[in-house]
Every structure is written in C-alpha cells, then in structure tokens.
Amino acid sequence: MRNKTIHATNFRKVLELFREERNEEAINLLKIIQEDYLDLYSENKELRSQIKEVSDILDLAECMDFDGQKYWIKEDSDVTGPYCQVCYDQEGILIRLQERDKHWECYSCENLFAKIPKGVTDKNQKPKRKTKPPLKLFSVK
Numbered sequence: 290m291r292n293k294t295i296h297a298t299n300f301r302k303v304l305e306l307f308r309e310e311r312n313e314e315a316i317n318l319l320k321i322i323q324e325d326y327l328d329l330y331s332e333n334k335e336l337r338s339q340i341k342e343v344s345d346i347l348d349l350a351e352c353m354d355f356d357g358q359k360y361w362i363k364e365d366s367d368v369t370g371p372y373c374q375v376c377y378d379q380e381g382i383l384i385r386l387q388e389r390d391k392h393w394e395c396y397s398c399e400n401l402f403a404k405i406p407k408g409v410t411d412k413n414q415k416p417k418r419k420t421k422p423p424l425k426l427f428s429v430k
C-alpha cells in the first residue's frame with residue numbers, strides 16, 4: 290500500500306537531483322510527488338464533505354424538539370412536522386407523519402402515534418419498537 294503522506298524530504302531530493310544534473314530521476318520523483326499531492330487533494334475533499342455532513346446533522350439536532358412521542362423541527366418561528374421518532378432514532382431519517390382522525394401514522398415503519406390532548410400525558414402510548422442505536426454520522430458507501 291502506498292503511503293499517503295508526502296515525504297518532505299522528496300522536495301529536497303528533487304533539488305539535489307537537478308543540481309547533480311540527474312534530470313531524468315528528478316522528473317520521475319516530481320511525478321511521484323504530484324501523485325501524492327493528488328491523493329491528498331481528494332482525501333481532503335472527502336474529509337471536508339464528511340465534516341459538512343456531520344455539521345448539518347448537528348444543526349438539525351439543535352432545532353429538533355421531542356414532544357414525548359414525535360419530533361418537531363423549530364426554526365425561528367417556523368415549526369414543521371411531526372416526524373416519526375422510531376424512524377429517526379433507528380435510521381436517522383426524518384419521515385413526516387400522516388395525520389388521521391385520532392392519530393398520526395408513519396407510512397414507513399407503520400407505527401401509530403395517538404393524538405394526545407394538550408396537558409395530558411399517557412404513558413401507555415409508546416411506539417411498538419423502542420431501540421436507540423447511535424446516529425449514523427456518515428453515509429454508507
């Protein structure tokens with residue numbers, strides 16, 4: 290496996306090779322340095338996009354509100370949702386719940402969330418499945 294870091298000594302070595310008029314060797318070494326640079330460039334680009342992904346998730350988590358059953362997203366004065374707690378906790382995806390007469394329904398995991406009148410909390414109204422795996426921070430390739 291190729292070492293991904295550019296060897297700083299290679300720059301000096303190129304200079305020495307040119308000074309000793311070993312131009313062919315110097316040119317070959319420059320090609321190697323260029324390849325190393327390109328590798329680092331793409332690695333850097335990938336890391337930047339992963340950082341952006343994580344920071345987007347953190348931004349989102351900051352404006353998420355859990356009402357005991359469902360998630361709502363509050364941005365300034367805008368509130369959207371509700372979103373399915375099971376799908377978000379398990380898959381990290383936001384599925385908007387469909388409103389029915391007496392409950393909310395998730396078309397993805399098919400969990401039902403009873404509508405609770407304000408001020409009343411019913412501890413029996415929990416989603417069917419309740420597990421909480423860690424958040425997926427990076428997309429799977």
Ligand SMILES: [Zn+2]
Nearest residue numbers: 373376395398
């Ligand atoms: Zn769901």
